[in-house]
Amino acid sequence: MKNFGTLEYVRDRFSRNWSWKVTGPRAVVMVSRVIPQSWYGDGPNEAIIPDTDQNVQKIKWIDDRYPLEILSKSVWKKKISNFVEKKKKLKKIEKLRQVNPGKQFRGKLLNFQKKGLDFLLKSSGNALLADEMGLGKTVQTLAYLATEKQSFPVLVIAPLVTLNNWQREIGKFMKKKSRNGKLVENLVPTSTLIRIGKTKDLGKFDFYIINYDLLYKRLDDMSKLNLKTIICDEVQHLRSKTTKKYFAVKKLSALKSIKYRIGLSGTPIYNRGSEIWPIVDILRPGLLGSFKEFCDYFCYVNEKGKAVVLENKRESLGEELRKHVMLRRKKSDVLKELKDKVRYKQVIDADINYYHRELDKIWKKLEEDQKNAETAFDKFTSYKRAIQSERQAAGIAKLPHVIEFVKNIMEIEESVIVFCHHKSIHQLLHKSLGEHSPSAIIGGQTDKERQHQIDRFQAGETRLMIAGLRAGNVGINLTRARYVIFAELDWSPAIHRQAEDRLHRIGQKNIVFAYYLIGNGTLDDHVASVLVDKSYEIDAIMDEKIDSFENKEKAELILAQIHDKIASKR
Structure with missing residues (x-):
């Protein structure tokens, strides 16, 4: 690991007091900002710091973020020992074994799922x-x-x-247990879907199922149910500790009746590693200390004021999570028969004249909005609108070439899923590819209509599905397809991974190819770079090894096969 300078315990030649000497340009700049009592030594790249407890703490803070080569190791170790908090020893999750579920469970678990059950029990x-x-x-x-x-x-x-999927899975995998404890084979546990925000008595059920956005409104009703278990599915929804839904879950999880708190998510970190703290603080309060303690030890604040986990702390944070609270398995680890998933960034042409004309309009509108803004919030919202407008302009500019790319893949009679972000792009894709009678997943659909569209695709009634990135990224199984195409890019790598894994899951027998279509000359390439940077931070915390973002050889081979088959038909 790179060192940014050195740290040595020396006797200052002017004051004759024992002091700390820091060398190195970046380290000295940090010292000058953090420790006002310091002064320059022999030149601008050397700082002398009085040896006080407060200054030692500050030097340690700097060393955690900008590693220094410690030249006086024994003295330093002794000095900082006073400030290293002795944590209460936490119980480590033991080695997992394959455990059979209780008799109330209906169905069979795979071996790795039996270990997952053992993890939850332990x-x-x-x-x-x-x-x-x-x-x-x-x-x-x-x-x-x-x-x-x-x-x-x-x-x-x-x-x-x-929500509907949870109710279906409960009926499929669980038997009803009567009040006297006897199992009733042909009945399922009682459950209710809570869909309205108006306060009223909920009655007695085994399962209460509610969405995150409604929970705050029904908090008082929930508090009266004598709940024993809280399950937070797609727990990344709780990554911000300032939201109403986080407040509601935090309050419920602290009730005396609650014994079990389980969070579920393949992508608990969406953008930054610090998002894991609010989630863990609900499931295992205090494990990562207070948010300030967590940030002081694991993070640095970037230029946008966001807490980002330090590169040299990511592995240790991952180890802490896996040791005490998190079980993380990858498909490649437990499903040897599951084929690979290959990501590829494909640059396609875009209508640059149209794109630049739209950018000019967006820029002029942004300047006008910023000029007329009365508050900081007004300025912020105008900036967000400009970003959304640019993303839509990029989507439209490359749309004809996206359509051509999709048609090329469908020429070899493969099932394809196309993900996009904007409703206008969704409508244009649906209209332009209407000859294939595509299924559609988009925000605002009823549960019944959404399931009908999924069933059409999975049954082979159509070979094409067009889905909204945030409408079709969770809660559905699309293993019939092996190609997923991202016509537009989201800023969060987790959104893309969730979308990919609608295909890449149990039941998939083919290699899954995910193509990220980048509009040449647009800001797509910048967005793709942001996605890669975020992916590295997330992978380093969640997984013990970092996956490559793309596997060019396999993806290029498939592209060559596609074009070859198309050419042979002409």
Whole structure:
């Protein structure tokens, strides 16, 4: 690891007092900002710092973020020992074994899922199950509820589009237990979907299922249910500790009746590693200290004021999570029969004249909005609108070439899923590719219509699906396809991974190819670079090894095959 300078315990030749000497340009700049009592030594790249407890703490803070070569190791070790907080020894999750679920569970678990059940049991039901998408986190959780004593009633908090799926899975995998404890084979546990915000008595059920956005409104009703278990599906929804939904979950999880708190997500970190703290503080309060303590030790603040986990701390944060609260398995680790997933960044042409004309309009509108803005919030919202407008302009500029790319792949009679972000792009794609009678997943659909569109595609009635990135990235199984095409890019790598894993999951028998279409001359390339940078931070914390963002050889081979087959038909 790179050192930014040196740290040595010396006697200052002017004051004759023992002091700390720091060398190195960047280290000295940090010292001058953080420790006002310091002064320059022999030249601008050397700083002398009085040896006080407060200054030692500040030097340690600098060393955590800008590693220094410690030249006086024994003295330094002794000095900082006074400030290293002795943490309460936490119970480490033991080696996992394959455990069979309780008799209330209906169905069979794969071997790795049996270990997942053992993990939940050994963590006393206060855990983050972070298996990659498609490995059956819901099934493992239901197996745990069927095995653990006194786990009912259960509150399931999940995204709106997955509520029906939870109710279906409960009916599929769990048997009803009567009041006297006897199992009723042909009945399922009682459940209710909570869809309205108006306060009223909810009645008695085994499962209460609600979406995140409605929870705050029904907080008082939920507090009266004597809940035993809280399950937070797609727990990344709680990554911000300032939201109403976070407040509601935090308050419910602190109720005396609650014994078990389980978070589920293949992508608990969306953008920055610091997003893991609010989630862990609900599941295992205090494990990562206060948010300030967490940031002081693990993070630095970037130019946008966001806490980013330090590169040299990412591995240790991941180890802490895996040791005490998180189980993370990748498909490549547990499903040897599952084929690879290959990502490829494909640059395509774009209508640059149109794009530049739109950028000019966007820029003029932004200047006008900024000029007329009365508050900082007005300025912020105008900036966000400009970014969204640019993303839509880039999508339209490359649309004809996206359509051509999709048609090329469909020439070899493959099932394809196209993800886009804007409704206008979704409509244009649907119209331009209408000859293929595509299925459509888009925000605003009813559960019934959404499921009908999924069933059409999975049954082979159509070979093309067009889905909104944030409408079709969770709660659906699309293993019929092996090609996923991103016509537009989202700023969060987690959104893309969730979308990819609608295909790359249990039941997929082919290599999945994910193509990210980059409009030549647009800001797409910048967005792609941001996605890669964020991916590296997330991978370093969540996984013990970092995946490459793309596998060019395999993807280029497929592209060559596609074009070859098309050419042979002409």
